[in-house]
Amino acid sequence: MAMQNQSNKVLSAALVETADRYWLRLCEVWPEATTELSKVQQQELMSVFALSDYIAEQLCRRPEWIVQLFDGLLDDIDRSQFDSELHVQLADVTQEEQAKSVLRRYRNLQMVRLAWRDFLNYTPVEESLLDLSSLAEALVIAGRDWVYQDMCKQFGTPTSAEGKPQPLLILGMGKLGGRELNFSSDIDLIFTFPEHGETVGGRRAQANQQFFIKMGQRLVNILDQVTVDGFVFRVDMRLRPYGESGPLVVSFSGLEDYYQEQGRDWERYAMVKARVLGPWSGYCDELHDLLRPFVYRRYIDFSAIESLRKMKQLIAQEVRRRQLTDNIKLGAGGIREVEFVVQSFQLIRGGREPALRQQSLFGAIDTLYSLGQLEYLAVDELKHSYILLRRVENLLQAIDDKQTQTLPNNDLDWQRLCVPLELNDETQLREQIHHAMATIHGHFNATVGGSDNHEYNDHWSSLVWNIQQDEDALALLQEQQIEDEALWPMLSDWRQTVSKRSIGPRGRETLDKLMPKLLEELFNQSTPSLAFKPVSNVLDKILTRTTYLELLCENPGARQQLVSLCCASPWIARELANFPMLLDELIDPSQLYDITSIDDYPSELRQYLLRVPEDDMEQQMEALRQFKLSQQLKIAAADVTGVLPVMQVSDHLTFLAEAIIEQVVLQAWHQVSERHGVPEGTSPSNMGFAVIGYGKLGGLELGYGSDLDLVFLHGHSGAGSTNGPRSIDNSHFYLKLAQRIVHLFATRTTSGELYEVDMRLRPSGASGLLVSEIEQFGQYQLTEAWTWEHQALVRARFVFGDYTLAGRFSDLRGQILQQARNQTDLAKAVRDMRIKMRDHLLHVEPGQFDLKQSAGGIADIEFIAQYLVLAYAHQHQELTIWSDNVRIFEVLADLELLPVMHAQHLTQTYCWLRDENHELTLQQLPGKLPHHTVEQKTDAVIEIYNEILQP
Structure with a gap:
């Protein structure tokens, strides 16, 4: 075999030692290695052993592959063979x-072959990426065809109304679609089929969509599941319409409706690289024609530029939030930015220029040159830089078949990269990578405009920051008519403290650029010293994280919002100090105050989670917390500035919590089912499980920092067990699911706890089971529950889960609340509970009023509503419809069970007390006010309470 392409670099001692270790292992399992391989072959084998643990591990497990590799497998690759060989090997297979x-x-054999060719320079990286993509495509299509045939034997063939057999089409997204797959990449897929209809030839007809969903589930399992032989590819299906909450497979018409009505900007980007995998057919043309209008507008689409800017911010934000360093994909000037540059031109001009409608980055960049959209120098620089980064990425991943884009943290792996790249050491390679990324970042900024980073003409604020003498500083401040004596001592002390911190030369330089700009903002405040304190607390937390100092330096909007929000709310200031990643939200004020609409929290969260690898639980948990923090900040910012009426604050906080509950339950389901399987007939869209919200969540009245009162129910009574490798009985499955949900909420990551969850309202309280079967729950409520548990049920509602259970819960709740009760006994039980609660929870100084627990406060008003529902629901079913107090009082007034004036006063006082509580929370003050400021409102509440509940 020709060896001229290989590096002649002598291996270091560490690499030789690694190779020797694997050689000894090989000789143990294949003693003939020394006699059956020539010296040249042994030398080549030792080289790949030194460079890749993955190759070495695979060949020590399967030494017979070595002979195959040297017998011609290492020669040039005929990509069409992948498909034909796989179909031959699967032809007689009958078992999954x-x-x-x-x-x-x-x-594994082919990946060893491709990694070997890559490490020993048999092929340029562009060819290597094509080889990897062709292999992945062949594996996916072979798996699809095998599953399809197997299922057609079992269920019949899916057929259209006209009698045409229907295939499953698979859209390869991302780098698979572009035929530029990494060595150890996930593959993003979307499954679809042409027409609805049903199966023909099976024992009973089945809807096409049902057939294809089962088929899709089996195919994902065949590719993704880890067995003794490893996996084929990690499969990510989250790019499909509606993400994880959407069906696994939809028809062409379903796809078309979704993208016409709901497609987002990021989905347009994803679709640029979408390509139907496998042999081409008329259906493939139809599918691409159907998607084209969504991706490519008929005109030159300059509206894309604004969304490009937002996506550019998202990239930088992701790097900051995940604290990524040395990341050649996501870092400034990384692989993602090259894709961004090319795709931006494709989206803007692809509607007019059919030649730009292609999935390949290499093809698209050449077309941009031929169309005069990019200069020769730009194309040349982008290509060379991109090829270097892709080569490094591929080698990095082929070392141990790991999905990573982070440069090594050990010397051995740096040597493994330097040998195939024919470089001397880490320093030389780092220089090349640094130069490539700087070049890319320059073109990236030029594409959509760089940051607003003009030199700041700041003379006097710069002097204030740099001045050493107290007298000079005070004179300068006086000259600028800043009459705030407390400011200079605070600023001077803080600067001295900072000078002792170790923040590095880049951080120090950025801080010196930032502070004059920030001081200018502070001097615009009526009392700058009051503003300086919370702002300096935020700066203290980011001094060692230069990217955040740079963010504030480069974004006037972010500086302005930081100062104004810190002045408006100490709670917001504390959040920003504790979680600096929230500074990203301040960059664009129009975005900050454009809060998510009530109905959009679930879809916004799904999109947010798409940025995180599905199988990285730690990152998923962190992302949930970051989403909650950033959305809460937006709600609070809109709240303190009056953009959002206070009555709507609780609605937003409640719907945000519901979206998070949905994702936590789905993640918990995924984790438990992966290990144990699922109860028969269940799936992520039909779990046989429900989450019930009580208290503030049930009443749509969550505040900042509220905990969640939850009860879990399931619908599987009797025997039965799960269908997974470690099967457990159904009730045990739901218990594990509940435990996992509570764990996901409670785990503390760098962004804190997700929510504090209180489960004490479940049957039998803290001593009861974590999850109840729904009929047993109903029985307990009817026969064993205390009055206070029925009071709690007034504020309960279905929050997430199986809609069959939602209906049953609603029926049970109505049945329990509508029981006839002796009003005297009921009033006494409610009154006794209120006294007990007040004795236990009310801690207030004389002359102070606790908004929640003092007489006439929030709890009294809630108890009035609960008593009246329990007292009259047996006569008036309408009282069981709502779980929030405002609407309960409306119904009571309509039914004339409560005088209209009383109902209005209770509602207004209740809303006012809650508003005050919100305000105090945002000022980081306890929920108490001087008694004389509230008595006019609360005295009337006490009168109504006594009139209704006193004997």
Whole structure:
């Protein structure tokens, strides 16, 4: 075999030692290695052993592959063979486990072959990426065809109304669609089929969509599941319409409706690289024609530029939030930015220029040059820089078949990169990478405009920051008519403290640029010293994180918002100090105050989670917390500035919590089902499980920092067990699910706890089961529950889960609340509970009023509503409809069970007390006011309370 392409670099001692270790292992399992391989072959084998743990591990497990590799497999690759060989190997396979084994072994052999060719320079990286993409495509299509045939034997063939057999089409997204797959990449897929209809030839007809959803589930499992032979590819299906909450497979018409009505900007980007995998057919043309109008507008689409800017911010934000360093994909000037530059031109001009409608980045960039959209120098620089980064990425991943884009943190792996790249050491390679990323970042900024980073003409504020003498500083401040004696001592002390901190030369330089700009903003405040304190607390937390100092330096909007929000609310100031990643939200004030609409929290959260690898639980948990923090900040910013009426604050906080509950339950389901399978007939869209919200969540009245009162129910009574490898009985499955949900909420990550969850309202309280079967829950409520538990049920509502259970819960709740009760006994029980609660929870100084627990406060008003519902619901079913107090009082007034004036006063006082509580929370003050400021409102509440509940 020709060896001229290989590096002649002598291996270091560390690499030789690694190779020797693997050689000894190989000789143990294949003693003939020394006699069956020539010296040249042994030398080549030692080289790849030194450079890749993945190759070495695979070949020590399967030494027979070594002979195959040297017998011609290492020669040039005929990509069409992947598909034909796989179909031959699967032709006689009848069992799914056997099919999994065939696919995994073929994948591993071919990946060893491709990694070997890559490390020893048999092929340029562009060819290597094509080889990897062709292999992945062949594996996916072979798996699809095998599953399709197997299912058609079982259920019949899915057929259109006209009798045409219907295939499953698979859209390859991202780098698979662009034929530029990494060595150890996830593959993003979307499944679809042409027409609805039903199966023909099976024992009973089944709807096409149902057939294809089952088929899709099996195909994902065949590719994604880890067995003794590893996996074929990690499969990510979250780019499909509606993400994880949407069906796994939709028809062409379903796809078209979704993208016409709901498609987002980021989905347009994703669709640029979408390509139907496998042999081409008329259906493939139809599908691409259907998607084209969504991706490519008929005109030159300059409206894309604004969304490009937002996506550019998202990239920088992701790097900051995940604190990524040395990341050649997501860092400034990384692989993502090259894709961004090219795709931005494609989206803007692809409607007019059919030649730009292609998935390949290399093809698209050449077309941009031929159309005069990019200069030769730009194309040349972008290509060379991109190729270097892709080469490094591929080698990085082929070291151990790991999905990483972060440069090594150990010397051995740096050597493994330097050998195939024919460089001397880490320093030389780092220089090349640094130069490539700087070049890319320059073109990236030029594409959509760089940051607003003009030199700041700040003479006097710069002097204030740099001045050493107290007298000079005071004179300068006086000259600028800043009459705030407390400011200079605070600023001077803080500067001295900062000078002792170790923040590095880049951080120090950025701080010196930032402070004059920030001081200018502070001097615009009526009392700058009051503003300086909370702002300096935020700065204290980011001094060692230069990217955040740069963010404030480069974004006037962010500086302005930081100062104004810190002045408006100490709570917001504390959030920003504790979680600096929230500074990203301040960059664009129009975005900050454009809060998510009530109905959009679930879809916004799904989009947010798409940025995080599905199988990285730590990052998923962190992302949930970051989403909650950033959305809460937007709600609070809109609240303190009066953009959002206070009555709507609780609605937003409640719907935000519901969206998070949905994702936590889905993640918990995914984790538990992966290990144990699921109860028969259940799926993520039909779990047989429900989350019930009580208290403030149930009453749509969450505040900042509220905990969640939850009760979990399931609908599986009797025997039955899960269908997974470690099968457990159904009730045990739901218990594990509940435990996992509570764990996901309570785990503390760098962004804190998600929510504090209180489960004490479940049947039998803290001593009861974490999850109840719904009929048993109903029985407990009817026969064993205390009056206070029925009071709590007034404020309960279905929050997430199975809609069949939602209906049953609603029926049970109505039935329990509508029980006839002796009003005297009921009034005594409610009154006794209120006294007990006040004795336990009310701690207030004389002359002070606790908004929640003092007589005439929030709790009294809630107890009035609960008593009246329990007293009269047996006569008036309408009282069981609502779980929030405002609407309960409306119904009571309509039914004339409460005088209209009383109902209005209770409602107004209740809303006023809650508003005050919100305000105090945002000022980080306890929920108490001087008694004389509230008595006019609360005295009337006490009168109504006594009139209704006193004997």
